[in-house]
Amino acid sequence: MSSAKTLFEKVWESHVVAAPAGEPALLYIDLQLIHEVTSPQAFDGLRMSGRTVRRPDRSVATIDHNVPTTANRLVIEDPIAARQIETLRANCAEFGIPLYDVQSPDQGIVHVIGPELGITKPGMTIVCGDSHTSTHGALGALAVGIGTSEVEHVLATQCLQQSRPKTFRILVEGVLPPAVTAKDIALGIIGRIGTDGATGHVIEYAGSAIRALSMEGRMTLCNMSIEAGARAGMIAPDEVTFAYLKGKKFAPSGAAWDEAVAAWRSLAGDAGAQFDRELVLRAEELAPFVTWGTNPAMVVPVTARVPDPASSRSEAERRSWERALEYMALEPGKPIEELAIDRVFIGSCTNSRIEDLRAAAHVVQGYHVHPHVRAMVVPGSQRVKAQAEQEGLDQIFRSAGFDWREPGCSMCLGMNPDILSPGERCASTSNRNFEGRQGRGGRTHLVSPEMAAAAAVSGHFTDVRKWEFKPESNLVGSKN
Amino acid sequence: MKAFRKLTSRVAPLDRANVDTDQIIPKQFLKRIERTGYGEFLFFDWRRIQDGPNAGAEDSSFVLNQPRYKGVEILVAGKNFGSGSSREHAAWALSDYGFRSVIAPSFADIFYSNAGKNGILLITLPENQVQTLMERATSLPDYRLHISLEDQTVTDDQGFSAKFTIDPFRRDCLLQGLDDIGLSLRHAEALDRFEKQHDAAFWLAPRPAGTAANRGASSRA
Ligand code: SF4
Numbered sequence: 036m037s038s039a040k041t042l043f044e045k046v047w048e049s050h051v052v053a054a055p056a057g058e059p060a061l062l063y064i065d066l067q068l069i070h071e072v073t074s075p076q077a078f079d080g081l082r083m084s085g086r087t088v089r090r091p092d093r094s095v096a097t098i099d100h101n102v103p104t105t106a107n108r109l110v111i112e113d114p115i116a117a118r119q120i121e122t123l124r125a126n127c128a129e130f131g132i133p134l135y136d137v138q139s140p141d142q143g144i145v146h147v148i149g150p151e152l153g154i155t156k157p158g159m160t161i162v163c164g165d166s167h168t169s170t171h172g173a174l175g176a177l178a179v180g181i182g183t184s185e186v187e188h189v190l191a192t193q194c195l196q197q198s199r200p201k202t203f204r205i206l207v208e209g210v211l212p213p214a215v216t217a218k219d220i221a222l223g224i225i226g227r228i229g230t231d232g233a234t235g236h237v238i239e240y241a242g243s244a245i246r247a248l249s250m251e252g253r254m255t256l257c258n259m260s261i262e263a264g265a266r267a268g269m270i271a272p273d274e275v276t277f278a279y280l281k282g283k284k285f286a287p288s289g290a291a292w293d294e295a296v297a298a299w300r301s302l303a304g305d306a307g308a309q310f311d312r313e314l315v316l317r318a319e320e321l322a323p324f325v326t327w328g329t330n331p332a333m334v335v336p337v338t339a340r341v342p343d344p345a346s347s348r349s350e351a352e353r354r355s356w357e358r359a360l361e362y363m364a365l366e367p368g369k370p371i372e373e374l375a376i377d378r379v380f381i382g383s384c385t386n387s388r389i390e391d392l393r394a395a396a397h398v399v400q401g402y403h404v405h406p407h408v409r410a411m412v413v414p415g416s417q418r419v420k421a422q423a424e425q426e427g428l429d430q431i432f433r434s435a436g437f438d439w440r441e442p443g444c445s446m447c448l449g450m451n452p453d454i455l456s457p458g459e460r461c462a463s464t465s466n467r468n469f470e471g472r473q474g475r476g477g478r479t480h481l482v483s484p485e486m487a488a489a490a491a492v493s494g495h496f497t498d499v500r501k502w503e504f505k506p507e508s509n510l511v512g513s514k515n
Numbered sequence: 516m517k518a519f520r521k522l523t524s525r526v527a528p529l530d531r532a533n534v535d536t537d538q539i540i541p542k543q544f545l546k547r548i549e550r551t552g553y554g555e556f557l558f559f560d561w562r563r564i565q566d567g568p569n570a571g572a573e574d575s576s577f578v579l580n581q582p583r584y585k586g587v588e589i590l591v592a593g594k595n596f597g598s599g600s601s602r603e604h605a606a607w608a609l610s611d612y613g614f615r616s617v618i619a620p621s622f623a624d625i626f627y628s629n630a631g632k633n634g635i636l637l638i639t640l641p642e643n644q645v646q647t648l649m650e651r652a653t654s655l656p657d658y659r660l661h662i663s664l665e666d667q668t669v670t671d672d673q674g675f676s677a678k679f680t681i682d683p684f685r686r687d688c689l690l691q692g693l694d695d696i697g698l699s700l701r702h703a704e705a706l707d708r709f710e711k712q713h714d715a716a717f718w719l720a721p722r723p724a725g726t727a728a729n730r731g732a733s734s735r736a
Contacts (some may be wrong), residue, residue, distance in 0.1 A: 052709045053702040058684040061702055063713055066721045073602065075548035086696070093721055101546065115546040122548050154721045166601040166625060182603035182629035183550075184695065192699050194706060198682065230533055231595040234624055264598065266624050285722045295718035330533055330598075351593060355532050448600075450542045457566065469537040469599060471560050 039305035042271045043202050043237045046177040046302065050160045052194055059198040065159040067189045068145045069096035069132065071123040072450070073164030077187035078126040086191045088130040093193060095154055096127050097135040099144045103451050104413050104440035109137060116451070130190075141284075143416020143442045146170040146384035150254065151418055153283025157272035157299040162189055167384050167466065168267075169260040173253035174280070175272035175302050177237070180261060200266045201311040203233055206242035209318035214500045216394070217252035218386060218464070218483035220244070221259035222324035223316065226334040233265035236312065239304065240270050244318035250279040251390040258385045259466055262331040271303040325371050325496055326468045326481040328359035333468075335371060337486065337498045343367035362470055363478050364458070371496050374480070378461040379410035379491040380473070381484055382440075383447035386464035387415030389422050391484040395464075396428040398488035401505025404436035405494030411438035411453070413445040437491070449474045462490040517634035518692030522615055522662045524588035527578050528652040532593030536605040536626060539597070545604055553604055554611030589660055591648045592619045596637075597626025606633040616662055618669065620645050631685050632695060636664060638679045647675060664690060 040048070053061040074096075081087060088094065101116040102108055111117040120137075127134040135142045141152055146167055149155040157175035161168060164186045171178035181195065189195055207220055225232070238260050240253075248256065253270050260268030270276075277296050280286045287295045322336035333356070335342065344356040344367065360367065365374075381387070381395050392414060404410045412432050414420035420442055423429055429439045446453040447465040449472070455461055457476025464487050465472075468479040482490065489499045544556040557579070564574045573580050590609070596619040597605060606629040609617070616636040630637050640648075651673065652658050661670045664686060670676045687693070717724060 050713075053705045055702075061699055061706070063706075063709060065719045072545050076550040076603075079548075079550070084696070095721060113546070119546050119548055156718060156721075159719050164601060164603075166599065180601040180625055182601055182606070182625060182632065184603060184629065184632035188696050188699065191696050192706065193710070194699055194702075196695060196699060230598055231621060231623065234595070234621065264595070264623060287718060287723050291717065291723065298716070298718045330535070351532055354530075358531070448537075448542050450545060467535075467537070467599060469535045471541055472537050475541075475560060476565055 039308040041202055041304040041308040041310060042175060042239055042269055042302055043177065044308070046158055046160065047199065049158070059196040061194045062160060062197050064162050064189050064193055064195055065093060066154065066161045067094045067186070068149055068161065068163035068168070069094060069123070069186070070100055070145050070163070070165065071098050071119050072100045073183050074126065074186055075119060075122045076183050077164070077190060078130070080184075080187040081190055088132065088190045089193045091131040094132045094190070095135070095149070096123060096132050097142055097145050097148055098123060098137055099142075099442075100444045100448070100450050102137055102441075102443040104443050104445045104453060106441065108441055140417050140421070143418065144384045144387065144444055146254075146258065147388060147415035147419065150174060150250070150279075151283070151416060153280055153286035156280070156286075157276060158302050162195055166261045167258050169265065170254050170258040170384055172257040172260070172267050172269040173250060174276055175269060175299065177267055177269065179267050201236045203236035203238045203265070203312040203314070204310040205238055205240050206313070206315045207240065207244040207318055208242045208315065209244055210247070211244055211318045211321065212500070214485055214502070215321050215323060216483040216485060217248055217255040218259075219321050219324050220318075221256050221262070222326065222331065222334045222481065223321045224314075225259065225263045225331045226324065227316075228263055228314065230262060230330050230332045231264040233260065233263040236265050238263070238265045238268045239310070240268060242315075245270060246273065249390055250275060251388040254388065255385055255391075259331070262466055272299045273303070323483060323486050323499055325486065326479075327363065327365060327371065328356065329362055329468055329470050331466065331468060331481060333359055334481070337371050337496055339371055341365045341367055341369045341371065372498065373495060374460065375495045376408060376462050376480070376490055377459040378455060379408060379487050380413070380446045380461055380463040380465065381411070381487050382413030382415070382445050383465035384415065384444070385466045386484045387413060387419065389419050391464065392419065392423050392428050393426070395484040395488040396431040397504065398485050398499065398502055399435045399437070399492060400431050402435055402492040404491050407494050408491055409438075410436065410491040411440055411446070413440040413453075414442050416442050435492070446473050448472060455479075462487045462496065516632065516688070516692045516694065519615065519634055519636050519664055519689045521664070522588060523659060524615070525584070525586070526589045526591055526648065526652040526658055526660050527584040527587045528649045529578055529590055529592040530649055533595045533598055534592055535599035536597055536602050537599055539605040540602065540608040545602060550607060551611060553608035554613070557608040557612045583656060586613065588613055588615045589662070590614050590617045591645060591652055592617060594620040594642065596622050597630070598623040601625045601629070603629045603633070606630045606635060610635055618645060618648060631689065634689065634692065636662065636689060638662070638669060640669065640677055640679060644677050651675070
């Protein structure tokens with residue numbers, strides 16, 4: 036066996052506390068991120084068994100899933116949601132865990148604030164009771180989503196039992212066409228390999244098109260790894276990563292910075308390292324994608340038509356397509372660009388960072404939201420919101436008729452009051468188009484921020500590659 | 516954790532692939548802070564009529580609403596069962612409803628782990644065998660399966676017999692109902708040693724040493 040190692044292997048091997056024969060490894064966890072929804076039962080479990088939090092300094096909490104995104108959100112009308120939030124506050128106080136509460140200038144979606152505060156670092160192992168923890172892999176961390184029993188396990192032991200996953204390298208080579216984004220890479224991959232295409236694997240994204248992505252784009256891509264069934268997604272840290280981290284609130288500084296960069300630099304996979312699987316894509320072949328069904332693999336380019344179940348590859352697939360078309364109220368053969376929409380949601384841990392908002396604003400500038408459409412922008416964090424306001428993006432959105440909201444998960448999963456009504460069709464920059472995800476009976480189409488913005492203006496899906504940008508627009512362009 | 520050794524039960528067929536955890540338990544029930552009481556919310560939307568004058572009423576065509584499947588403890592489903600969100604509430608809801616085993620061609624990773632920690636045995640069988648069970652559970656009244664975790668077998672009274680594989684560690688945990696945290700703490704000494712060394716890698720610390728943990732955050736201690 037060669038001694039050349041992949042990025043994943045380096046991170047994994049430097050965190051193994053014990054590897055008893057015939058059992059999963061015990062992996063040391065550098066950071067646990069905590070939010071209100073998946074933690075209360077874990078803290079209860081600790082109390083019931085007389086255990087405590089081993090490393091509060093390796094834990095960070097925020098409130099994101101439940102919070103209203105309206106300006107007066109300190110008063111939470113839903114008593115059950117309010118109790119859940121109070122419970123997190125009490126648990127953090129009891130166990131000494133730092134909490135970015137609703138009023139904190141650092142509050143935001145857990146997967147947005149980790150990187151932006153410099154808490155997330157290359158080479159770390161990170162867990163969170165949330166499947167999109169894979170986001171943090173964009174910085175070269177091994178970041179996995181876990182259930183509540185595991186949250187409790189990590190609180191008590193700072194370790195996670197994990198069987199060693201397989202490795203899967205996805206190379207995206209070439210140059211992305213204009214207006215084709217990291218979101219489209221993600222949707223293109225999932226459409227190709229399916230929602231279980233990477234089950235049991237950790238994906239490492241590599242290739243020239245990946246290297247050319249900004250940190251924000253890399254986070255969007257790694258975020259969606261779970262939608263292909265992967266345990267995690269990772270990208271080797273490079274100059275883009277270091278430039279992003281430098282000066283962040285909790286990044287090392289001075290001499291420690293140089294030492295840290297040297298350590299992080301050594302994480303990149305060695306030449307000749309072997310992967311269990313590999314897939315190569317050409318960036319030039321990707322297009323702006325739109326999902327048409329009820330999982331993220333049901334996806335086509337914006338210029339395509341709603342597929343016909345008659346052309347599916349198996350009996351099981353035909354039935355699931357038929358069911359999806361019925362739920363989505365779509366007829367086979369209808370051009371995607373003719374689908375009229377009712378709502379637009381720009382937000383979620385997939386696409387709510389500053390570059391996402393810049394890209395969407397660039398499309399919207401000089402236009403107005405279509406009269407039949409209700410559109411909202413929910414920045415991923417207080418910091419993103421403040422930055423956007425400083426750049427005047429909020430003004431562009433507001434004057435175009437968008438709602439400009441406070442940070443949180445919002446309509447990504449509709450645990451707070453932001454939901455679709457039954458039958459409403461939504462262009463959404465989030466990550467899941469499951470039945471009822473954004474509200475019972477709601478119909479979600481996943482797209483990039485640019486595509487969502489264009490749909491908001493047009494009232495239907497439209498190919499953003501042909502967008503006429505208004506001449507007064509002088510904003511920073513799209514993220515690629 | 517509840518131990519699992521043997522089970523004989525009637526079987527509910529859920530003939531859908533990619534059943535995601537948003538369907539198993541919709542988000543509005545994730546606001547509760549308890550670990551129990553989720554059974555009544557299992558497949559909440561699928562159990563109810565969605566549109567029309569009877570919206571909200573029980574949908575008698577959904578498998579779990581049919582009287583013949585009341586009280587079943589085994590669910591047979593399509594591939595990639597439990598995909599999507601990491602919510603352990605999905606496992607709590609299945610268990611609370613009374614399910615002790617799910618049989619499918621494949622399961623999503625996080626759900627697989629969550630189910631095991633709640634004493635639910637997930638059995639992976641090839642697609643054609645799952646299809647056979649699905650058909651029998653649909654067409655034969657009072658159809659039953661016998662599961663033995665000790666022998667790693669699934670059998671019925673009509674001649675179906677299949678061996679399944681399961682990770683030996685997971686099998687042991689289920690057979691004995693072991694507490695994971697307790698198991699990990701067998702390595703407490705190794706952990707102490709590892710952690711001491713590992714803490715020196717400051718570039719892997721969430722916050723640089725000496726940074727007030729609560730700078731910008733509150734912990735109201
Ligand atoms: S934005 Fe959506 S996917 Fe992301 S953490 Fe929140 S609920 Fe989960």
